Amino acid sequence: MNPEKLSPLDPLIHSRIRLGILSILASVEEATFNYLKETIGTTDGNLSANLMKLEESGYISITKTFSGKKPKTTCRITKKGLDAFRTYLRNLEAYLKFKK
Amino acid sequence: MNPEKLSPLDPLIHSRIRLGILSILASVEEATFNYLKETIGTTDGNLSANLMKLEESGYISITKTFSGKKPKTTCRITKKGLDAFRTYLRNLEAYLKFKK
Numbered sequence: 001m002n003p004e005k006l007s008p009l010d011p012l013i014h015s016r017i018r019l020g021i022l023s024i025l026a027s028v029e030e031a032t033f034n035y036l037k038e039t040i041g042t043t044d045g046n047l048s049a050n051l052m053k054l055e056e057s058g059y060i061s062i063t064k065t066f067s068g069k070k071p072k073t074t075c076r077i078t079k080k081g082l083d084a085f086r087t088y089l090r091n092l093e094a095y096l097k098f099k100k
Numbered sequence: 101m102n103p104e105k106l107s108p109l110d111p112l113i114h115s116r117i118r119l120g121i122l123s124i125l126a127s128v129e130e131a132t133f134n135y136l137k138e139t140i141g142t143t144d145g146n147l148s149a150n151l152m153k154l155e156e157s158g159y160i161s162i163t164k165t166f167s168g169k170k171p172k173t174t175c176r177i178t179k180k181g182l183d184a185f186r187t188y189l190r191n192l193e194a195y196l197k198f199k200k
Contacts, residue, residue, distance in 0.1 A: 005141050009116045016109045023195045041105050089196065095123045096189065 007091040010084055012057050017042055017050040022085045025060060025077035033073035051075060059084055107191040110184055112157050117142055117150045122185045125160060125177035133173035151175060159184055 013019055020040035024031055037047050054060045059081030063074045077085070113119055120140040124131055137147050154160045159181030163174045177185070 005139060006120050008141070009119075011116075014114075014116055016111075016114055019109075019195050020106050039104065039106060041108070092196075095119050096192075 006094055009091055010088045013088040017046060018054060021054060022081060025075060026082060026085050030074050030076045106194055109191055110188045113188040117146060118154060121154060122181060125175060126182060126185050130174050130176045
């Protein structure tokens with residue numbers, strides 16, 4: 001056998017919650033905290049922690065505003081995040097279509 | 101927005117190393133420890149730990165034989181592992197082709 005090496009997968013993206021976040025944000029202009037929570041199916045705490053990690057890495061930007069008296073958190077993917085997400089998808093493809 | 105929920109991803113599969121192992125084993129009859137190590141690009145210890153986890157879950161079977169005096173470890177995916185891998189791929193697809 002002549003192994004063709006698999007590329008590493010960006011660990012910042014290869015977590016179910018963060019993959020969900022980036023996948024959604026790559027397909028919309030922006031998304032609210034609640035929309036992400038409902039769509040991904042996770043808790044406030046878990047989503048917050050993962051959003052913070054992505055923001056710290058510069059993959060997303062987070063804006064906090066008020067809708068009346070209610071706080072509203074809106075997230076967008078950054079250019080850096082989109083580039084990283086595309087690289088991740090390219091690398092992942094090799095895992096999903098592995099041929100000997 | 102009308103959220104269409106994302107399905108959970110089997111955490112036994114959604115790790116880079118285990119995804120690599122199952123992806124390779126789904127495409128070949130069997131693979132040796134060394135082949136998996138080279139192709140996935142990991143260490144003996146890390147590969148061993150992940151193989152054990154997959155074996156304990158019944159996703160793969162591991163056979164240890166001797167090639168002369170050298171021990172040889174061979175891995176195969178089981179029916180249960182293949183079913184789980186296919187379900188994983190189906191669920192993952194929603195993450196990769198997300199549309200609002």
